[in-house]
Amino acid sequence: KQEVTQIPAALSVPEGENLVLNCSFTDSAIYNLQWFRQDPGKGLTSLLLIQSSQREQTSGRLNASLDKSSGRSTLYIAASQPGDSATYLCAVRHTGNQFYFGTGTSLTVIP
Amino acid sequence: GAGVSQSPRYKVAKRGQDVALRCDPISGHVSLFWYQQALGQGPEFLTYFQNEAQLDKSGLPSDRFFAERPEGSVSTLKIQRTQQEDSAVYLCASSLGDRNGNTIYFGEGSWLTVV
Numbered sequence: 001k002q003e004v005t006q007i008p009a010a011l012s013v014p015e016g017e018n019l020v021l022n023c024s025f026t027d028s029a030i031y032n033l034q035w036f037r038q039d040p041g042k043g044l045t046s047l048l049l050i051q052s053s054q055r056e057q058t059s060g061r062l063n064a065s066l067d068k069s070s071g072r073s074t075l076y077i078a079a080s081q082p083g084d085s086a087t088y089l090c091a092v093r094h095t096g097n098q099f100y101f102g103t104g105t106s107l108t109v110i111p
Numbered sequence: 112g113a114g115v116s117q118s119p120r121y122k123v124a125k126r127g128q129d130v131a132l133r134c135d136p137i138s139g140h141v142s143l144f145w146y147q148q149a150l151g152q153g154p155e156f157l158t159y160f161q162n163e164a165q166l167d168k169s170g171l172p173s174d175r176f177f178a179e180r181p182e183g184s185v186s187t188l189k190i191q192r193t194q195q196e197d198s199a200v201y202l203c204a205s206s207l208g209d210r211n212g213n214t215i216y217f218g219e220g221s222w223l224t225v226v
Contacts, residue, residue: 004153034215043115043202043217044154089153097142097167099215101153 002027002094006102013080014110021075021105023090028071031093035064035075038087038104047088048075080109113137115218117203123224124193132188132221134203143186144215145178146202154202160186193225 003026013019023033032051036044048057048064050073056065063076073090087106091099116135124130136143141162146154147170156170162183171178175194180186190197200220206213 036217041219043219044204046214046216049214091153097144097159097161098156098170099144099154101146101155103151103153 002030002092002100004090004092004100004102006088006090006105008105009103010106010108012108012110015080015082017080017109018076018078019080019107021077021088021090021107023073023075023102025071025073025092025100027094028068029094030068033064033066033073033090033092034099035062035073036089036091038089044089077107080107082109082111085109115203115205115216117201117218117221119221120219121222121224123226126193126195126225128193128225129189129191130193130223132190132201132203132223134186134188134205134218136184136186136203136205137216138184139207140205140216141183141208142206142213142215143180144204144206145186145188146204146217147172148200148202148220150199157188157201190223193223195225198223198225 007022034049035047050066061078087104089104091101143160145157148154158178159167160180175191177189202220204215204217206215
């Protein structure tokens with residue numbers, strides 16, 4: 001079974017800092033990897049989707065990279081803002097239609 | 112609709128009661144997923160539908176859990192004889208089709224507490 005790990009579990013940074021969230025997975029035979037944001041009491045909002053053939057995707061201040069062979073992905077957030085405070089989850093799509101999620105990184109951006 | 116809609120948002124059930132959770136996916140979305148998310152954990156896969164066909168139910172934790180999507184749109188997740196360990200957020204998600212490039216969209220979840 002695919003295992004997805006996210007480090008760190010929690011992160012607190014001052015406003016304006018750039019930061020990196022890490023995701024690793026045990027089985028590199030994935031179809032794609034998706035980064036989500038979850039606010040307290042809310043569902044998940046998709047941020048970026050990277051196909052297995054791609055190396056990175058960018059959206060605004062967010063950049064996600066994928067190194068399939070080493071089983072790693074990073075989410076880079078530039079110039080962090082208090083509104084970025086949330087839990088960030090990565091999920092890999094492996095065989096079939098299942099997405100395997102990590103346990104998330106809880107981010108707090110301090111004004 | 113504009114997004115994935117789930118109801119009820121919050122449900123408190125006495126142990127042993129049956130509950131039914133509803134999901135209304137984005138209009139036209141073929142694929143529908145149910146996930147269970149315990150406090151502080153990532154979502155865990157329960158089941159997957161393509162239109163009305165339940166193609167994967169390998170994540171359903173016991174035979175007390177049952178899901179259906181009879182007309183290929185709205186789906187219902189039913190939990191019979193609820194137990195305390197069933198307390199979790201139940202997330203529904205949909206995507207346009209069964210293709211790797213399709214983004215998956217989640218509802219806000221149904222928060223179930225079994226007392």
